[in-house]
Amino acid sequence: NAGVTQTPKFRVLKTGQSMTLLCAQDMNHEYMYWYRQDPGMGLRLIHYSVGEGTTAKGEVPDGYNVSRLKKQNFLLGLESAAPSQTSVYFCASSYSNGLTEAFFGQGTRLTVV
């Protein structure tokens, strides 16, 4: 049982490039989330999904897009990367809303130069 898997683990982008981060969960969870973690700050919610085909904005959605075409996958896209998007990105999933336990992936370290 893999839990929550993120790919890639590391990536370096040039400013203006695009990329997609993939999150996959095998726990049949309805809710999935993308967070970013920056030094000196708590994790901040970028976007989330409450089920297949749905997405919603979190606290810091600007510059990111997401898609949830399949229940088990949640994709985070950066259309035109900026240095301010240098961060560690975490995907999480939960059976229901935040009242149930959330399981996190191992993170993707993204550097935009």
Add this chain to the structure above:
Amino acid sequence: KNQVEQSPQSLIILEGKNCTLQCNYTVSPFSNLRWYKQDTGRGPVSLTIMTFSENTKSNGRYTATLDADTKQSSLHITASQLSDSASYICVVILNRYTGTASKLTFGTGTRLQVTL
């Protein structure tokens, strides 16, 4: 000002010693409070989950306490081990309806280092 404040920012203790980490929050109303352990280069892993009506919750050598009146929580680690070296994050969850993402407010964490 962060709605979830943790102290200390970092802590170094000798193996076998006990320690207590603090979390003060202003998030209200909340449904539950969690403590997560985050190893370097890994995602957070849940240690304890407490509802607002619970005062204490244990998970092995980890014991979390909650005082909803003073809006304080603590995580006590007993007989520390080298593997306890990690960041410990306090998370407060706002009460929300199903169908929306409950608002999780994360503290910045306490970095604990256990040494020989």
